[in-house]
């Protein structure tokens with residue numbers, strides 16, 4: 001019931017259209033009744049009484065009835081489908097904007113393809129149903145009522161006998177519908193898996209081909225496709241079973257009428273015309289019943305899809321803005337981590353008891369073994385996740401009490417795996433600032449040491465970079481993402497340094513670009529390069545989700561702790577090369 005209400009809410013804005021369409025449908029239904037009614041005068045007046053006037057009037061009547069029917073049907077049918085499409089458009093928009101607003105934990109728990117499938121396939125299932133349902137449900141119910149009136153008008157006893165089969169049909173329809181709903185859900189799940197696999201193999205196509213796994217992936221796909229087919233086949237069988245079964249049940253009603261009604265005609269208790277009109281109405285009446293059973297099936301399929309859609313709609317972002325959030329003023333003194341702990345799901349603590357005072361304008365290098373929690377720590381700053389315990393404060397403002405937009409506005413991020421959109425170089429650099437003049441974009445590109453290669457590209461700043469920027473080299477992509485961060489001109493910068501080895505020249509350019517980027521900003525850099533570590537004001541050494549040590553390089557080396565060990569392990573060779581080069 002809840003589900004119906006929620007779905008119907010999407011139709012509510014279009015109730016005016018709906019009223020017009022329903023009125024047109026009423027006309028169509030009335031013409032069905034008129035068609036059944038006209039049989040009586042045709043038989044009794046023309047064939048039996050041989051009435052000349054009726055011979056002229058009735059054919060004209062038939063044409064007029066069908067004219068009204070045609071117009072009504074066109075208007076009703078097109079309007080109902082448009083209403084269905086409008087509702088679907090709203091559902092799709094609502095779902096997309098809802099998902100965009102969900103927190104990162106939602107995305108890390110699900111496969112991209114499965115999320116896509118909810119917006120495409122599940123919405124499509126509803127779409128397929130909604131247009132049919134609104135149209136047929138209204139039309140066939142009305143037609144059924146009109147025809148019921150006709151049969152009862154002719155002979156209520158006969159009508160009651162004929163309609164005894166209807167409760168039986170209803171029971172059958174309900175049972176089949178419920179089964180269909182279950183199968184339908186399974187079908188949609190199978191399609192979601194299929195989509196997930198598509199996204200994964202196509203984005204990872206190079207790995208697939210490099211490892212010669214095409215056959216394996218094809219086999220896997222084939223298997224999933226087969227699962228989908230199997231479930232779909234079950235759905236088809238259930239769906240197609242209802243109409244023939246209903247018709248067969250209806251045959252008993254009709255047989256009874258021929259037997260009983262025929263006897264009445266023979267005894268002269270009723271006219272041939274009235275009897276045929278009755279039979280005609282009855283035949284016409286079973287058609288809407290069968291149609292309604294299909295509608296019921298469609299509704300069940302739509303409900304299965306709606307359940308899946310509303311499941312997503314009901315997920316609240318874990319990172320939410322406080323109702324009384326204020327706009328965060330520009331960073332003045334610094335950022336404080338106050339006893340911060342964090343836990344993904346119910347795994348071990350990824351961070352525990354982090355206390356850190358970060359001064360404005362300084363560069364903090366985060367170092368530590370893999371899995372120490374460096375990425376996790378920086379992800380808390382723009383509130384990709386919220387701390388499980390403790391707080392992060394910008395100039396004393398808890399970041400959970402300021403608007404998310406004002407917080408993120410001040411933060412620039414350059415991630416380890418650069419993401420570029422399939423758009424022009426210019427739009428990638430000016431992402432989020434589409435109105436920025438080209439001069440400003442160029443200035444950012446120069447500061448990021450990217451201008452030279454951009455100038456050489458076929459269309460300069462208007463060159464398309466390909467999906468994820470695959471038409472560019474790794475170093476070029478990195479410099480574009482640095483230019484993007486320079487464009488944003490954030491007060492706080494988060495850098496997850498790439499570990500991927502660049503050649504010395506582009507390494508040098510990336511290094512210089514980063515130095516340009518870091519000046520005048522409060523910077524958190526997850527450092528892999530020796531030069532970055534040595535240039536940092538403070539080094540924060542992380543281990544097992546804790547801050548093991550922090551301070552400037554010389555102090556930490558003198559303390560002879562974890563940093564010294566790490567430093568020697570990771571960088572002795574690098575140091576040697578630096579020395580050798582000198």
Ligand SMILES: Nc1ncnc2c1ncn2[C@@H]1O[C@H](COP(=O)(O)OP(=O)(O)OP(=O)(O)O)[C@@H](O)[C@H]1O
Nearest residue numbers: 108344345347350369370371372373374375376377
């Ligand atoms: N989305 C996640 N869900 C559950 N656990 C996670 C998730 N992301 C990271 N972890 C776990 O949290 C811990 C810290 O991970 P984190 O990514 O912060 O390490 P890191 O210091 O950045 O390591 P690296 O230098 O290898 O990038 C690890 O044990 C990791 O397995």
Ligand SMILES: [Mg+2]
Nearest residue numbers: 374375376526
């Ligand atoms: Mg990391």
